Amino acid sequence: MLPIPNEVANSLSIFDPNTQTWTNGWWNIFTERGVNKTAAINTSSSGTTIIVSGIGGKRICVTSIIFTVGGEVNITLLAGGTSISGPMDFGGSSEPRGLVSNFGFHHIEIPEGQGFSINASESVQVSGLVCYYIK
Numbered sequence: 001m002l003p004i005p006n007e008v009a010n011s012l013s014i015f016d017p018n019t020q021t022w023t024n025g026w027w028n029i030f031t032e033r034g035v036n037k038t039a040a041i042n043t044s045s046s047g048t049t050i051i052v053s054g055i056g057g058k059r060i061c062v063t064s065i066i067f068t069v070g071g072e073v074n075i076t077l078l079a080g081g082t083s084i085s086g087p088m089d090f091g092g093s094s095e096p097r098g099l100v101s102n103f104g105f106h107h108i109e110i111p112e113g114q115g116f117s118i119n120a121s122e123s124v125q126v127s128g129l130v131c132y133y134i135k
Contacts, residue, residue: 039116041067041128046120048078051130054115058134062108062116067128068098074121075099080114087121098128107132 043049052060069075072095074087089095110116120126 036063036131036133039130039132041118041126041130043118043120044070044123044125046123048081048117048119049126050115050117052110052116052132054080054110054113055134056113059112060110060114060116060132061135062103062110062130062132064100064102064131065128066098066100066130067126070125070127072122073124073126075126076119076121077108078117078119079108079110080117083119084108091124 039052041049041051052062054060065077067075069091072090072092074089076083076087077085088099090099091097108116116130116132118126
């Protein structure tokens with residue numbers, strides 16, 4: 001007999017009836033999430049770069065952002081064409097050279113059908129990744 005979908009094992013795992021597998025990690029016990037995905041951040045152009053394309057009828061939920069910058073640049077996070085952050089200063093004197101942010105239970109939920117992008121104020125290498133899931 002298979003466990004019920006929300007049954008929790010002693011190892012802090014949860015059973016996924018869709019894949020008939022156990023998933024490790026306390027994170028999955030407390031959130032309803034789809035399959036975790038990653039998308040690379042790799043741009044050296046100024047302007048907007050799409051990191052995760054929108055999907056009709058679905059929402060992108062960003063759980064973590066990790067990136068470094070090769071020089072002085074302002075980075076703005078975007079949902080579709082709308083800013084969801086102000087311009088953040090990186091790479092200059094006394095400024096951080098990157099960002100590591102895990103949003104925990106408070107992911108960034110992008111409006112239905114829209115993508116997740118970053119905007120760079122200068123032509124500077126920005127490298128990293130975004131962790132997300134689709135709902």
